[in-house]
Amino acid sequence: MKYEKLLPRFLDYVKINTRSDEASTTTPTTQSQVGFAAKLADELRAIGVQNVHYLTSNGYVIGTIPANTDKTGIRKMGLISHMDTADFNADGVNPQVLENYDGGVIKLGTTEFTLDPAEFPNLKNYNGQTLIHTDGTTLLGADDKAGLAEIMTVADFLINGDGQKIPHGEIRIGFGPDEEIGIGADKFDVDDFDVDFAYTVDGGPLGELEYETFSAAGLVVNVQGKNVHPGTAKNIMVNALQVLIDFHNALPEFDRPEKTEGREGFFHLLKMDGAVEAAKSTYIIRDHDKEAFAARKQLVVDLAAKMNAELGEERITLDLKDQYYNMAEIIKKDMSIIELAKTAMENLGITPKIEPVRGGTDGSKISFMGIPTPNMFAGGENMHGRYEFVSLESMEQAVDTVLEMIKLNAN
Ligand SMILES: [Zn+2]
Numbered sequence: 421m422k423y424e425k426l427l428p429r430f431l432d433y434v435k436i437n438t439r440s441d442e443a444s445t446t447t448p449t450t451q452s453q454v455g456f457a458a459k460l461a462d463e464l465r466a467i468g469v470q471n472v473h474y475l476t477s478n479g480y481v482i483g484t485i486p487a488n489t490d491k492t493g494i495r496k497m498g499l500i501s502h503m504d505t506a507d508f509n510a511d512g513v514n515p516q517v518l519e520n521y522d523g524g525v526i527k528l529g530t531t532e533f534t535l536d537p538a539e540f541p542n543l544k545n546y547n548g549q550t551l552i553h554t555d556g557t558t559l560l561g562a563d564d565k566a567g568l569a570e571i572m573t574v575a576d577f578l579i580n581g582d583g584q585k586i587p588h589g590e591i592r593i594g595f596g597p598d599e600e601i602g603i604g605a606d607k608f609d610v611d612d613f614d615v616d617f618a619y620t621v622d623g624g625p626l627g628e629l630e631y632e633t634f635s636a637a638g639l640v641v642n643v644q645g646k647n648v649h650p651g652t653a654k655n656i657m658v659n660a661l662q663v664l665i666d667f668h669n670a671l672p673e674f675d676r677p678e679k680t681e682g683r684e685g686f687f688h689l690l691k692m693d694g695a696v697e698a699a700k701s702t703y704i705i706r707d708h709d710k711e712a713f714a715a716r717k718q719l720v721v722d723l724a725a726k727m728n729a730e731l732g733e734e735r736i737t738l739d740l741k742d743q744y745y746n747m748a749e750i751i752k753k754d755m756s757i758i759e760l761a762k763t764a765m766e767n768l769g770i771t772p773k774i775e776p777v778r779g780g781t782d783g784s785k786i787s788f789m790g791i792p793t794p795n796m797f798a799g800g801e802n803m804h805g806r807y808e809f810v811s812l813e814s815m816e817q818a819v820d821t822v823l824e825m826i827k828l829n830a831n
Pocket of ligand 1: 563599622
C-alpha cells in the first residue's frame, strides 16, 4: 500500500464520536472535540510537526511543517479540515472495510439497510476498490475524518517519508471544530494561521474543487398579533399566524430549494411557530450572485414595510443577519490557487470537477477574513448519514493531489 498508515488512521478517527451540537454555547460545542483535538495534536507532534498548539479561543489545533529549501518567495500554504461530524448518530461507529468491491449490493451490517447501485449510481465508480462503509446504525464521518487522515498522512510523508525529497515552502495545518453547524470558522484566527492561501480538504468525490459558494443570510420574521374572542373579532383581531402566511405567500413562489438548482437562489422556510397573539418564522436566504443576494434581502425588508403600512402598525419586525459570502468574490482576484489545484490533479490523471456549491464551507468565511481558501475533495460520498462511504483509493489520490500541489507551489 502506498500510504501504510492512511487507512488505520482513518478507521481510528471515525470510531471517536465527535458530533457537534447546535444547542451548545461552548467552543467547541462538544467536549469530545476537545479530547479529539488533543489526540490529533499529540499525533502531529509525534510525526514531527512543529509549533503544534491548541487555541482555546476557537478550538483549532494548529501546526507547522517548516520549509525545507532556501528558495525564497514560496507562498505559505494552509491545509484545513474539520473534526466534527454531522447531525446523525455517531455513537459506536463501526467502520466496515470491503476490499475489491464487486459492484453489487452492499449490506450495511446486520441492519435492513443496503448500499444498492440501483439507488446510489455513484457506487459504479468504485468497482475493484476498497470501500469503507457503515454498519447501518451510524454515519461514517468520512466528512471530514477523511480530510484529517489525508492531511496527517501528507505531514508524515513530508517529514518522515519519501516526501523529504520534495522541496517545499512552509505549510500550516489547521484542524477545526463545529463545521457541520456552520460556526466553526467564525473565530478562525488568521493572524495565528498566517499563510498566503489555504485549502479546506473537505469536499466529496475524486476531483471536486470548489470556489463558488452561496452568499447566505438568516431571517427571523416576528409578528405581534392582537387576540380577541373570535365571535367579536371582525376588524379587530390581527392573527399573527395569518400574517406569517401572507408574508410567505408574497415571496417569489418558485424561489425555494425544492424548485431550484445550479446558481439559482432561494428563500427557505425552516420553521414556523406561535399562536394568534404572537408568531415567528425562520428562513435562510441564499444566492450565488452578489446583487441578487442583496435584492433578496431588500425584498423581505420592503415586504415587511408594505405589510406594516397595510396593518396600520409595526406588527412585523425582522431579524436579518448575514451568515457568509460567496468566496468566488475573493478567489477570482487571484485564480492561481485554483490553477495550482487543477494542474496538480491533471498531472495525476484526475479530472478536476469545478462546480458551484449550493451551500457554504469554512473556506467561505476564512476567505473573507483574508486567506483565500477554496475546497478540494476528500473522497467521501453520501455524506451525513448511514449511507456514507469512502474509497481508500480516493483518499490516496487526495494525498497525492495535496503533495503535488505542494511540489508545484515551490516551483
Ligand atoms: Zn465537511
